[in-house]
Amino acid sequence: MNPVTIIGGGLAGLALGGALARNGVPVTLHEAGRYPRHRVCGEFLAGLDEATLDTLGIRPALAGARLHTSTIWIRGGRTLLEAVLPSPARGLSRHRIDRRLAEALTDAGGRLVDGSRIPTSNTPAPGTVLACGRRAGRPGWIGLKVHLRGLRTRSDLELHLSRAGYVGLAGVEDGRSNLCGLFRTERLPSGGRLQALLATLRASGFPELAERVAASDPDPDSFCSVSNLDFTPPAPDATALRIGDALGVIPPFTGNGMTIALQSAATALPHLLDYARGGADWPATLQRANAALSRRFGRRFRVAARLQPLLLSPSGLGALALLARARLLPFHLLYKLTH
Ligand SMILES: Cc1cc2nc3c(=O)[nH]c(=O)nc-3n(C[C@H](O)[C@H](O)[C@H](O)COP(=O)(O)OP(=O)(O)OC[C@H]3O[C@@H](n4cnc5c(N)ncnc54)[C@H](O)[C@@H]3O)c2cc1C
Numbered sequence: 001m002n003p004v005t006i007i008g009g010g011l012a013g014l015a016l017g018g019a020l021a022r023n024g025v026p027v028t029l030h031e032a033g034r035y036p037r038h039r040v041c042g043e044f045l046a047g048l049d050e051a052t053l054d055t056l057g058i059r060p061a062l063a064g065a066r067l068h069t070s071t072i073w074i075r076g077g078r079t080l081l082e083a084v085l086p087s088p089a090r091g092l093s094r095h096r097i098d099r100r101l102a103e104a105l106t107d108a109g110g111r112l113v114d115g116s117r118i119p120t121s122n123t124p125a126p127g128t129v130l131a132c133g134r135r136a137g138r139p140g141w142i143g144l145k146v147h148l149r150g151l152r153t154r155s156d157l158e159l160h161l162s163r164a165g166y167v168g169l170a171g172v173e174d175g176r177s178n179l180c181g182l183f184r185t186e187r188l189p190s191g192g193r194l195q196a197l198l199a200t201l202r203a204s205g206f207p208e209l210a211e212r213v214a215a216s217d218p219d220p221d222s223f224c225s226v227s228n229l230d231f232t233p234p235a236p237d238a239t240a241l242r243i244g245d246a247l248g249v250i251p252p253f254t255g256n257g258m259t260i261a262l263q264s265a266a267t268a269l270p271h272l273l274d275y276a277r278g279g280a281d282w283p284a285t286l287q288r289a290n291a292a293l294s295r296r297f298g299r300r301f302r303v304a305a306r307l308q309p310l311l312l313s314p315s316g317l318g319a320l321a322l323l324a325r326a327r328l329l330p331f332h333l334l335y336k337l338t339h
Pocket of ligand 1: 012033039040116117131144181182243245255261
């Protein structure tokens with residue numbers, strides 16, 4: 001069998017690696033970090049289909065996830081929208097999912113090399129999959145996340161919007177809520193982590209959320225941040241096989257990035273199995289897998305990238321509020337186009 005090398009051990013790389021290993025493919029995954037670890041993520045998995053779970057064999061990694069069925073959108077203390085989700089979403093921390101997927105990969109005979117950062121600038125060697133997460137963008141957006149204990153939420157997913165960003169609050173395991181936000185700023189305010197989070201919430205138009213965070217019991221170990229986020233739809237790259245955020249980053253309001261990570265692994269899997277078994281050479285594998293990925297995700301990336309600026313602009317939010325009050329907001333259609 002031809003071996004496969006995966007660079008990056010987030011959801012996409014780990015799920016693909018585990019599935020390849022279970023199919024008898026010699027697979028090595030290089031991960032720059034170590035497990036378990038928290039990651040900036042809303043930890044709200046929306047739109048994940050049963051076929052992907054079966055293809056990748058990852059149901060055990062999601063065991064114990066909270067099931068979420070409702071959402072509320074809030075701006076300046078006012079409710080914009082309350083809706084039942086078209087299909088239930090899952091709430092589970094990346095700390096738990098990534099650790100379980102890493103264990104499943106090694107249990108299936110895959111080789112996991114953590115603490116190993118592999119250069120990705122050159123054209124990857126045949127049999128290499130890039131699952132190394134988002135490409136660095138320009139300064140402009142930062143993401144922050146923290147787990148809170150003892151916080152009551154008004155719906156399964158609270159989405160708070162302002163012109164300076166948005167913040168999601170959703171339940172994960174062990175009675176915790178995950179707060180994760182995207183903020184239009186270039187750097188974190190100085191001070192400790194919690195102080196920086198509170199200052200960012202207040203400066204971004206979420207003073208009420210800052211009070212709720214301050215009154216809850218945040219887990220300091222879960223705090224993490226990322227900067228230089230970029231939501232430009234991906235440019236095609238015929239020279240490499242990319243999955244997950246390495247393929248493209250969907251704006252987080254969709255709660256669909258993790259699902260794309262898993263679905264892109266499932267989409268690439270049959271082409272990589274064919275390659276490993278000698279049924280196709282690497283150029284043909286690249287061409288077929290990239291065509292399948294582009295067919296499956298192209299529209300989702302484009303629609304979500306156009307919607308995000310609307311959510312952040314005062315006029316877009318005003319129109320949204322009007323449509324929601326008149327019960328004319330096509331929530332289910334927008335959900336379908338972005339999932
Ligand atoms: C603020 C914010 C909120 C979000 N909220 C949600 C949400 O609620 N729901 C949702 O579904 N999605 C959400 N997402 C998106 C989701 O987190 C990502 O889509 C998902 O993590 C992508 O998984 P991945 O495996 O592709 O990449 P990652 O999880 O980023 O994993 C990539 C891995 O590659 C490793 N790596 C990078 N470079 C190298 C290298 N050179 N060598 C070796 N290893 C390397 C990294 O250490 C990392 O572990 C959110 C994102 C942000 C920023």
